[in-house]
Amino acid sequence: MRNHDRFSSLVDRVSMRAGGLPEKAKKIREKAWTLAPTLSHNDEASHKDYRSLVGSFFMPRKLKLVQPFVEERIETLLADIDDKGGRCDFLDAFSVPLPVSVIGEYLGMRHLGDETLKIWSDAFADEVGFLTDDNRAIEIAQLTLDCQNAMVKLSDERRGGAGEDIITALANAKLPDGRELENEEILSILVQLLVAGNETTTSTLNFSLINLAQSPECLERLRQDPNLIGPFIEEILRIESPIQGQFRKAVGDQKLGGETIPDGALIHIRFGSANHDEAIWGDHPLNINLEKRQPKPHMAFGNGIHFCVGAALSRLELRHALQAIVNRYSEIRLQVPVDQLPLCTHFHQRRHDRLPLEFIN
Template sequence: MTQVKSPDSYELFAEGTLREPHEFWASLRSQCPVFPTEEGIGYYVISRYADVTAVLRDTETFSSELSRRFKGGVSAYEDSPAVKEVLADACPYVGTLNFTDGPRHAAQRRAVRRGFTVARVRALEELISNIVDELLDDLPSNEEVDIVPRLSVPLPVRVITHILGLDADKAAQVKRWGDAQVARFGHPRESEEENLEIARTIVEMHQYIIGQLEAREKEPRDDFLSDLLAGAEGVSRQELVLICAQLIVAGAESTASMISSLIDQLVDHPDQLAALRADRSLIPDAVEETLRFESPIKAAYRFTTRDVEIGGSVIPANSVCLVLLGSADRDDDVYDSAGRFDISTTEGRPNHVAFGMGAHLCSGAALARAEGRIVLEKLLDRTSDIRRIRRPEPRHEADLTVRSLHSLPLVFVTAT
């Protein structure tokens, strides 16, 4: 039996921990479920399912209103004076969606909701299907290809570009905007110049969104931005810009991560892929098990409004908590064989927290599920097998909050 190392033997921001955190998380769950660390901006790291769900439910004590701490936008690290100077030209930061609570959050959710109703998502399925077909048509048959840049990433980026009513040729730009935000959420770059470039990209994104909102005010269209403006009672322009920016991350980055992990796990578990080929009604189960097993969002931030005891530890008021969604979904106290990927055991399980829960349940969850389902349906139609020839290392990106594969070279064997 492998001995579990002490949590103190890991560094939260060490590259190895960021890329492959599961050993660290297991150590936390078994030895220190509420783990204080001075790394980064200083956190209380919360790892067990029971504690994570308690935190997510208690929005009064564990606030998402992080603007009191993060004046220049949510970041895993302290900005340098030069970065702060660049960000002065960005939209001033206020809490939006996942980073706020109460009446402000409710008003923002109402503004966003009309773009992500079940009916709206169903209406997008033809677009999603067409994009998947186009991307798969461009892949070589029976040859190795890295599907991260060729399928997993471009699909959700093109979908969110369409939803926001932006020109299709802006998709690469949207991807760059998403990457910059993930970098700020998750891990400082290696140099000051890289951090400055990230800040400049944030400013560029904000300025572009402001221009698009102003254009929709003058000439409304049948698109999400126009709907957002129409439903924005009680929501400021500043908030609308930051909502759009946050949707780029949620709609592009996390969905791309889920699609890569979905295919990766099925290739790693050929018995599960065979079960899908035999019974396609299991496709939604495969999506849900992927979300549990490799949550695309590893962690969420919360801010304590008072001293609070959780998991046997006292967290002082005004502390930043790093709430490990990915760890909660691997908790053996909650899931039988939590460390095993198995699409046949999803029924009757406790809900995973990959999309959060309660008031902060992800607005785009139905869209992400639809994209994952359609990709699987198309792959099952088009392939007789999916093979892995090699497994490049490192596999995952070094990021605190997003779990994403760096590359995924596979061979799609064409169905005959």
């Protein structure tokens, strides 16, 4: 992850779909913009330039400004759960709408509707998951076009404006050479932030609640000592790894682990495996450790120049959400056995389709 000169992130994941795209999907995609390599698929010096355009939105000053919105949203969602007697599908009731609304607010797109943003985000995520059927591939192509058109329209409308959102910032940004961003560059950055801005947080919230439902003693520990919420979040991120890995392409023949990886070959760096490595985490890597600082940073947010730019925002949402939940409820119950909570079929992501819970005050 740190040697991008040897292992490039410039991988066209869309073209890797088995059997290629259906003709109908190709025709729809001809009307769309081809995204420029900006953040996650760019190892050049320009990566730093693009990242600097949005990096300030995830610094402490901006996070402090968004904190009241996060807290208000958490309270609203939990109140709705209480109004329904404490029984809910946690995805629909909380873990999806919280991060989608926050990233929508950040981007300046929330007025389009949280549900719309989630539908678009899921389309982009499923596209790089490789495991969609032809009907879904066609649907994804149309949703991609719809999202791009909406983003370009907003960018055009906000050019010359003075808003605090990311779309306004990108519409009025200039690169170090003085050039304004093309639509392909703006779309690339916005799409990546939209998807990354909700998927990891949603999955981590789900895995956190499953753990607390199965471990009442952990729920009580977090209630008694809020300082443990941070380490608990990091351990859930490490053990569950919502993003299981990323592709890299060998630049020239490369030696790794005593093996030769030929020039141009693809490898998939498994964050999930690294985060369970007994050589780093000890003999029981699947056990949550709140007693002492872990020996190494986990890989859930990546590493190197492509470390997740929004990691601090995700951690803020997770911390405030879990703090509110452990303070509010004395017990959390799974409404179905844990083995009846299947994970979605996806190459990179680890997430649930549903999570029926009951919250006891």
